[in-house]
Amino acid sequence: MSDIAERVKKIVIDHLGVDAEKVSEGASFIDDLGADSLDTVELVMAFEEEFGVEIPDDAADSILTVGDAVKFIEKAQA
Amino acid sequence: MRRVVITGTGMVSPLGCGTEITWSRLLEGRSGAARVTAFEVEDLPAKIACSIPLGDGSDGTYNADQWMEPKEQRKVDPFIVYAVAAADMALADAGWHPKTDEDQTATGVLIGSGIGGLEGIVEGGYTLRDKGPRRISPFFIPGRLINLASGHVSIKHKLRGPNHSVVTACSTGAHAIGDASRLIALGDADVMVAGGAESPICRIALAGFAACKALSTARNDDPTAASRPYDRDRDGFVMGEGAGVVVLEELEHAKARGAKIYAEVVGYGLSGDAFHITAPSEDGDGAYRCMTMALKRAGISASDVDYINAHGTSTMADTIELGAVERLVGDAAPRISMSSTKSAIGHLLGAAGAVEAIFAALAIRDNIAPPTLNLDNPDVETAIDLVPHKARKREINVALSNSFGFGGTNASLVLKRYA
Numbered sequence: 003m004s005d006i007a008e009r010v011k012k013i014v015i016d017h018l019g020v021d022a023e024k025v026s027e028g029a030s031f032i033d034d035l036g037a038d039s040l041d042t043v044e045l046v047m048a049f050e051e052e053f054g055v056e057i058p059d060d061a062a063d064s065i066l067t068v069g070d071a072v073k074f075i076e077k078a079q080a
Numbered sequence: 081m082r083r084v085v086i087t088g089t090g091m092v093s094p095l096g097c098g099t100e101i102t103w104s105r106l107l108e109g110r111s112g113a114a115r116v117t118a119f120e121v122e123d124l125p126a127k128i129a130c131s132i133p134l135g136d137g138s139d140g141t142y143n144a145d146q147w148m149e150p151k152e153q154r155k156v157d158p159f160i161v162y163a164v165a166a167a168d169m170a171l172a173d174a175g176w177h178p179k180t181d182e183d184q185t186a187t188g189v190l191i192g193s194g195i196g197g198l199e200g201i202v203e204g205g206y207t208l209r210d211k212g213p214r215r216i217s218p219f220f221i222p223g224r225l226i227n228l229a230s231g232h233v234s235i236k237h238k239l240r241g242p243n244h245s246v247v248t249a250c251s252t253g254a255h256a257i258g259d260a261s262r263l264i265a266l267g268d269a270d271v272m273v274a275g276g277a278e279s280p281i282c283r284i285a286l287a288g289f290a291a292c293k294a295l296s297t298a299r300n301d302d303p304t305a306a307s308r309p310y311d312r313d314r315d316g317f318v319m320g321e322g323a324g325v326v327v328l329e330e331l332e333h334a335k336a337r338g339a340k341i342y343a344e345v346v347g348y349g350l351s352g353d354a355f356h357i358t359a360p361s362e363d364g365d366g367a368y369r370c371m372t373m374a375l376k377r378a379g380i381s382a383s384d385v386d387y388i389n390a391h392g393t394s395t396m397a398d399t400i401e402l403g404a405v406e407r408l409v410g411d412a413a414p415r416i417s418m419s420s421t422k423s424a425i426g427h428l429l430g431a432a433g434a435v436e437a438i439f440a441a442l443a444i445r446d447n448i449a450p451p452t453l454n455l456d457n458p459d460v461e462t463a464i465d466l467v468p469h470k471a472r473k474r475e476i477n478v479a480l481s482n483s484f485g486f487g488g489t490n491a492s493l494v495l496k497r498y499a
Binding site for chain 1: 149150151214215217218219222
């Protein structure tokens with residue numbers, strides 16, 4: 003797993019209070035990890051803070067899984 | 081109107097997590113006051129407070145993780161967690177866990193707070209200033225709102241009846257119990273989970289109340305002697321924190337399920353001073369009218385009151401309340417015991433009235449008046465027994481609990497032994 007993926011995973015574990023093994027690449031924040039719509043807003047804010055990127059609202063709406071977040075951040079930092 | 085009884089109690093207090101542990105320590109004459117170590121106090125005029133004893137949950141310590149998941153705690157101010165803890169305890173004590181649609185909709189929540197999430201608002205302000213609006217958490221608002229104490233309790237226990245909250249400074253807890261009792265009496269609910277919660281031990285609250293000249297600042301080196309209601313050397317209140325919650329229930333509903341009954345809520349009075357934002361009027365008129373209204377509603381003569389849990393904050397206002405009580409009870413003064421439990425637990429602000437109403441109920445249950453600590457030299461002579469230093473065993477069938485708040489908002493509750 004890439005460094006970005008590891009850091010994303012850690013943020014998800016901390017914010018949602020879920021077990022590490024549940025946080026797979028394809029895990030959906032809402033369907034698999036118990037997040038609600040406010041949790042996902044806070045997650046996106048935490049990603050912005052951690053990686054120093056800006057995630058516009060319309061892009062945030064399409065970040066539904068751990069993998070979506072990793073892909074967006076990799077692209078933003080490329 | 082329908083009759084209302086208390087069938088469950090729960091509290092988180094500076095003397096411990098739980099009603100019975102707090103009550104036994106209160107009767108032993110223990111104080112919850114200590115120098116604040118959780119944050120910097122060197123530059124604050126008041127450096128002491130009555131903080132909740134933290135720990136793993138054993139020996140009366142408070143362990144927030146027992147009451148709310150750590151990831152959820154992060155989203156709310158501590159007063160909400162205190163409220164959830166006290167409500168859990170009260171519902172367990174009452175043995176009331178509604179499962180049917182009918183029972184859930186017949187059960188409401190009315191928990192207030194005087195100030196709410198002050199610390200979280202301060203932190204949010206720093207974030208806004210230093211990092212900008214995009215860094216304000218979606219949990220900033222719902223984690224601070226006062227009625228979210230009622231909200232969380234309702235969600236956790238699926239209580240779908242009236243969901244309400246009170247914000248009347250230091251009268252909050254008493255108003256919450258009084259208003260909730262009314263909802264039951266009028267038939268809007270059969271059971272109400274009611275009380276108050278407060279988490280004000282933080283720098284901005286200590287600074288703000290000190291600026292109002294409300295806090296004791298003379299005994300930073302002798303914290304347990306600082307809260308001394310009615311004593312001539314008192315110099316202000318000691319900040320406390322915590323929550324008190326009761327389960328109120330319509331009498332027949334309680335009897336039908338064989339619930340234990342602490343006491344009946346027979347009277348509730350409210351008044352406004354219409355005088356000053358922080359000071360009561362010298363003649364104690366607001367307090368007097370408030371107590372009079374509560375006794376009238378109860379149909380009880382002032383001379384039949386056995387115990388009064390005073391507002392008694394350890395400020396100059398103590399003698400004003402005492403004067404109002406003397407006027408109320410007249411010649412019956414020598415048979416009345418009146419104490420301020422704030423001498424032991426400090427002033428829990430919005431939680432005070434709820435915690436103190438529970439103490440009044442326990443005074444009836446156990447026929448004992450809790451003590452007023454540190455009352456070495458009464459400021460004024462009175463025929464009323466102010467219960468100095470030591471708890472007093474005596475017959476208590478009727479108890480009155482007073483709460484007076486900034487803005488001149490007053491509440492009195494009258495509780496009576498259920499027989």
